[in-house]
Amino acid sequence: MTVADLPKIELHLHHEGAAPPEFIRQLAHEKRIDLSGIFKSDGSYDFRDFAHFLSVYEAACEVLKSPEDFRRLTLAILEESAANGVVYSETFLSPDFCGGGDVHAWRDYLNAIQDAADEAERKFDITLRGVVTCVRHFGPEQAKQSAYCAAETAGDWITGFGMGGNEGVGTQGDYKWAFECAREAGLRLTTHAGEFGGAESVRDAVRDLGVERVGHGVRAIEDDDLIRELVDREVTLEVCPGSNVVLGLFPDFAAHPIARLRDQGVNVTVSTDDPPFFHTTMRREYEMLHQAFCWDAEDFAALNDTALNAAFCDDDTRERVKKRLERT
Template identity: 85%
Template sequence: MTVADLPKIELHLHHEGAAPPAFIRQLAHEKKMDLSGIFKPDGSYDFRDFAHFLSVYEAASEVLTGPEEFRRLTLAILEESAANGVVYSETFLSPDFCGGGDVAAWRDYLAAIQDAANEAEAKLGITLRGVVTCVRHFGSEKAKASAICAAETAGDWIVGFGMGGNEGVGRQGDFAWSFDCAREAGLRLTTHAGEFGGPESVRDAVRDLQVERVGHGVRAIESADLVHELQDRGTVLEVCPGSNVVLGLYPNFAAHPIARLRDAGVKVTVSTDDPPFFHTTMRREYEMLAQAFDWSEQDFADLNATALEAAFCDEDTRARVKKRLEMT
């Protein structure tokens, strides 16, 4: 068995961003929508930089206009994840794309997504849980509607709350009300920081929002004091190396700071972010990391143990996933 064949846990996956381009093209064809401008001639997503990526992401999401589309999307995502050895995944779901922040509509979308997740678990042995996310560049007021949707549906399946989007818009603290709302509902917290925002954005995330996980967080490596703070706090970074390389944060996997962060005692995990956009899979992430850092099967087992401990699921689910990890 190679490291790429190992069972895997993924904690940082954007639901719409995981949509296979062929799936989006097919839906657009069915609905007679022209999305040709977001694809390259080979059929893959076409974007220039991070800002353009966000525009293409949102354009592709426009074809997803009802619960049935999200049910179909969820099955497509989980089939791909399971084919790459993922046994447990947490997906970022935004009420902005699922009913526009209306709680009743959100419940309908969520029911369809959960139905598909249950079907995939029965057929493929992959468990999915949802982390509701607000979109930073949509503003703090719209974030409150997402937080209310999250709080109203918190439970065994919706297990967390977070924030994605453009780190250049506003500050983490601007969204404190939404994170407090989610926390009071019993949800666990994560937020994107330290991707295009520098180390100060990670510091703001852990201090102002009191999150236990940080999406990306890799720019923390630029501050020794922050690295020590993350170690002391036990903050877990949801690292997406392939995404960081494609978007130009680092020139290649060997230059990526995941190994340095891990060696410094920071808890790191591995995910794909928006896999079809970045031409990656969990298998490829493992292969490239093994090649770049000469990581062994034990190194990846340790990464998965960190991810399992950091997962927002309940203890019964954690125990079930642990057994799947041990079936190698």
């Protein structure tokens, strides 16, 4: 068995961003929506930089207009994830894209997504949990509505709350109300930081929002004091190496700081972020990390242990996933 064949846990996956381009093209065809401008000639998503990526992402979401669309999308995502050895995944879901932030519509979308997740678990032996996210560049007021939707549906399946979007808009602290609302509902917290925002954005995320996980967080490598703080606070980074390379944060996998962060005691995990956009899969992430750092099965088992400990799921689910990991 190669390292790529090992079972895997993924904690950082954007639901709409995981939509296979052929799935989006098929929906667009069914609904007679012209999305030709967001695809390359080979059928893959076409974007120039991070800002343009966000525009293409939101354009692709234009065809996802009903709970049934999201049910079909969820099955497509989980079939692909399972084919790449993923046994447990957490997906970022935004009420802004699932019902426009209306809590009643959000419930309908969520029911459809959960129904698909249950079907996928029976078919593919993969477990999914949802982390509700607000979208940073939609602003703090809209984030409050997302947090309200999250709080109203918190439970065994919706287990976390976070924030994605453009790190250049506002500060982490601007969204404190939304995160406190989610925390009071019993949800566990993560947020994107330290991708384009620099090391200081990671510090702000940890101190101002009190998150236990940080999406990306790789710019922490620029600040030794911050690294020590992450270790002391036992914060886990949801690292997405392939995404970081494609978006130009680092020239290649060998230059990526995930190994240095891990060697300094930071809790790191591996995910794909928006896999079809960044031409990656969990198999490819494992293969590239193996090539870049000579990580072996023992290293990847340790990464999975870290991810399992950091997962936003209950103990029964954690034990079920642990047994899947131990099958190899």
